[in-house]
Amino acid sequence: MVQGVAKLSQALIRDKRLENLWLLPASQTRDKDALTDEGVGSIVADLRTRFDWILCDSPAGIERGATLAMRYADEAVIVTNPEVSSVRDSDRIIGMLDSKTVRAERGERVEKHVLITRYDSGRAVRGEMLSIDDILEILATPLLGIIPESQDVLRASNVGSPVTLNNAASAPARAYVDAARRLMGEAVTMVVPTERKGLMDRLLGRRAA
Amino acid sequence: MMNLLRLLGGRPASAPVARERLQILLAHERGLRGQPELLGLLRAEILAVVSRHVVLDPEKVIVRMERGKHVSTLEVDIEVPNGFERSLAAAG
Numbered sequence: 001m002v003q004g005v006a007k008l009s010q011a012l013i014r015d016k017r018l019e020n021l022w023l024l025p026a027s028q029t030r031d032k033d034a035l036t037d038e039g040v041g042s043i044v045a046d047l048r049t050r051f052d053w054i055l056c057d058s059p060a061g062i063e064r065g066a067t068l069a070m071r072y073a074d075e076a077v078i079v080t081n082p083e084v085s086s087v088r089d090s091d092r093i094i095g096m097l098d099s100k101t102v103r104a105e106r107g108e109r110v111e112k113h114v115l116i117t118r119y120d121s122g123r124a125v126r127g128e129m130l131s132i133d134d135i136l137e138i139l140a141t142p143l144l145g146i147i148p149e150s151q152d153v154l155r156a157s158n159v160g161s162p163v164t165l166n167n168a169a170s171a172p173a174r175a176y177v178d179a180a181r182r183l184m185g186e187a188v189t190m191v192v193p194t195e196r197k198g199l200m201d202r203l204l205g206r207r208a209a
Numbered sequence: 210m211m212n213l214l215r216l217l218g219g220r221p222a223s224a225p226v227a228r229e230r231l232q233i234l235l236a237h238e239r240g241l242r243g244q245p246e247l248l249g250l251l252r253a254e255i256l257a258v259v260s261r262h263v264v265l266d267p268e269k270v271i272v273r274m275e276r277g278k279h280v281s282t283l284e285v286d287i288e289v290p291n292g293f294e295r296s297l298a299a300a301g
Binding site for chain 2 (some may be wrong): 083084087088091092095124126127128129130131134138
């Protein structure tokens with residue numbers, strides 16, 4: 001599409017599971033550098049006329065792909081986990097959101113939210129992991145949600161399904177749904193995941209695997 | 210309870226170390242952000258002012274910013290060729 005070869009209606013793929021979800025994949029055959037600022041801009045402008053929400057997935061890190069993904073954003077969800085390298089990259093991305101986006105250049109704000117993934121409250125309590133407060137204090141950005149570390153995520157990823165559909169009752173699935181509702185403006189109480197331990201674990205001070 | 214376990218041979222808490230590393234790292238990186246433009250601007254203007262009176266090699270003008278916790282220092286290092294007084298007299 002960026003090359004002007006395909007039309008938007010030809011490039012969009014309807015999701016098999018959700019009837020109001022459409023996907024626009026990045027080219028897997030062409031060079032990643034095929035994406036241009038103008039190209040992405042015109043596609044986003046086109047999509048804006050057809051959809052309520054456009055989610056631009058960004059590659060991890062702070063490279064060109066990430067700058068292109070954020071370029072035309074109105075809002076940004078910064079997904080970070082409690083590791084030094086991840087929080088560090090998030091801080092840089094927040095800096096870019098405030099300076100390198102079209103909105104920033106027009107003197108407007110890109111609304112920012114932090115989504116913390118792979119959080120293990122047990123380890124945080126034991127001082128083995130940065131806490132939610134640590135991360136929020138460092139990034140100085142409002143919290144959208146906390147996704148607990150869970151085996152359900154890899155299980156869902158292995159079978160090519162989002163965890164929210166693969167196991168909707170699981171803790172990470174509920175946390176993702178809550179975060180999405182907050183993004184849409186609903187007031188959903190923030191639940192800090194707590195570790196569930198058996199009585200024997202408690203008595204023996206055993207660590208959860 | 211956790212402190213007791215730690216006393217009894219548990220591993221020391223590593224999160225405070227992570228927190229401190231991040232704070233140092235980010236203080237440094239945030240300091241660098243936007244700084245190149247400022248230093249470039251200062252360098253160009255200092256060069257312009259000094260060149261009005263002294264013949265200079267533009268490559269020998271170095272402007273450096275050192276960020277400290279309470280104060281920062283701006284270091285300006287200008288190498289002047291010998292015999293610059295003559296150029297001073299010529300200019301003035």
